[in-house]
Amino acid sequence: MTMLMTEEQKMATDGLRKVLDNEIEPKLRAHGEGFIPKEMLKGFVKTLTEYGLIKAPFPERWGGLGLDWVTHLLLWEEVGVSSIDLALPILINVSGADLLIRNAPEHIKEKYVPGLLSGDLFIGIGISEPDAGSDVAAARTRAVRDGDDWIINGEKTWISNGEHMDIFICTCKTAEGELTHILVDMTTSGIEVRGIKKMALNGQSTAQVFFGDVRVPVSNTIGELGSGLKNTLVTFERARCHMAAWGYSIARRSMEESIKYSQERFQHGKLIAGHQLIADKIADMATKIDASRLLTLRAATMIDHGIRCDKECAMAKWYSTEMAVKVCRDAVQIHGGNGVTKEYIVERLAREAIIGTIPDGTTEIQKLLIARSLTGIQAFR
Template identity: 70%
Template sequence: MNFQRSEEQQMIIENLRKFLDNEIEPAFREHGEGFIPREKMQGWVQALTEFGMTKAPFGEEWGGFGMDWLTHLMVFEEVAYTSLDIAIPGFINACGAELLRRTASEEIQQKYIPDILACNKFIAIGISEPDVGSDVAAVKTRAVLEGDHWVINGEKTWITNGEYADVFICTCLTGEGELTHILVDREEHGFETVGIPKMALNGQSTSQVFLSDVRVPVSNTIGERGQGLKNTLKIFEYARCHMSMWGVGVARRAMDESIKYSQERKQHGKLIAGHQLIADKIATMATKIDAARLLTYRAIDMVERGARADKECAMAKWFGTEIAVTAARDAVEIHGGNGVTKEFIVERLAREAIVSPIPDGTTEIQKLIISRALTGEQAFR
């Protein structure tokens, strides 16, 4: 495996970094942490597609760059470093488009994928429910076949992109122990969304989705009937690699803010960067960030080669998101009292980091997946 950046990747990342620093960061700071209206969010993410956000791993026939998922993860890391709120909608659009590319009919693909990659439309994927989290197989939202239509009733929660979504891929119970993905178009079929306030990441949309007697043509079935769980687990591999890079982006920003502060702040007659315990924290951050990034690169390389990678993706997701928590906490401690004030960004990073280990399978779930792969013993029913 060679993870040395190509000249093209290096050029993309350098130009993206300049754009993020000069355009996106000032605009995001001016906006603050409140909800970002759809029009503003769409403008930002559409600008980022020109650097490969959402587009990098998709072929030119879809309006993509024809590159790879590794490049997309590099781009995602940079955007996450600046703002997770702005990075997340593009991540969901990329994973949603991949689900359609893999499993949807040609008609559905042609209708939606180009607009999703260009961020003319937003997509959301609905799995979690009020009583369903890690146990995906326990989904209760039901789709009943009536002639040539599905009639869907249920509630989804913790749905990223929910309030923005033009397209909703709903995981439905379509028979005894049978899960199926069905595409619901907000304009054509309708669904209701309500935002969920959180301790962080309130700029982007996390919402409840309500479906009441929603009639959707059977032709909007995504993949084969009953294959929803299998297809979800495959998309989890892409999602977990992005979650790891979410953590790497936050941790790297926390480290850089810590380095900067330690080179300016003096205590006991010298810069705190020269104090051994501060140096230890910074060195540990740097080493764990590199380790998390390499775990993620290995995982996405395996996914792209078609190798089984559930264990490696779980390792990356666990390690990458947890190092965000420890790095952000250490950054707050390095900043001392200043670290808990709104004046310094590490306060925000610490709140965002705490969220990181939860989506797309908690750390505990990732450990069970790893153990199952190693021992052959099933922890789930």
């Protein structure tokens, strides 16, 4: 990796690594896997913004640093190596701020984007519903015009940042076949949020959000009427690069832990690193992690050059997240019995890896997208 980094990127990631190792990770370990309360999360996130997180890829006008997506992903990888619970809220703020900067009216950008980049505000993005998962076009949450307001009724689910978010970009059906993004202030009456317990990542929030006659000004409409799906596709490019980085960041941590363990654990009269079947696993991990990162940074470079890259992002997302499942599982194997105990982080990483193959389009959906772009034949409908 070093050969691809500029001096500035190297300094930025080294500085961030230090604060993660010395300050943030010990606090997170002491906290355990339980839900991270909003004020505590905000404290961590605000510290990370001092090292360029959230701000890096955005224009200075909105409180950003005017850097590029590659630099941002290099930084985000470091957070993922320490904690996906912490990296995920950052990913959602980045995706939400990006969507607003590209599509929202000026008064919305001015009101919310600086707070999202500084970590003072949290955002959520809602597409999924109980009956609309991979089939995003099936969303049914309805927004009906009433004078200068929308009245929203329906249910969103799997909303990352759900219990922490101050604002929510809700994908609503505004007419038959017309999906539109509407920004909802979470203090508005008629909204209920319920957290969802998962196999891992319970430090961050994933939630159901219920809307009962929620009144939102029409001026909170993001983009043109009916542009919700089109605008979501561009957001997916950025989000899928992060999901890919989720995969290789936890795989990297699993590999680093495995290398350390294999250099300390003796069996059959030698360090297990000296057993060829263990060496094979380590070599496999290192190669696949680098391949994942290269796929992802290629996509990020295309984004930096303004080139659409749905196919490249889909390749990075499925490959990296599936790779992480295998690498993190191998890390448990290298740790033997210790690998399934709570004493060793590889147990937790193996659970976190399995989740990564689902959000922002499952592995199956990524492959359908790649094949469609190669064959020109639609596999959906």
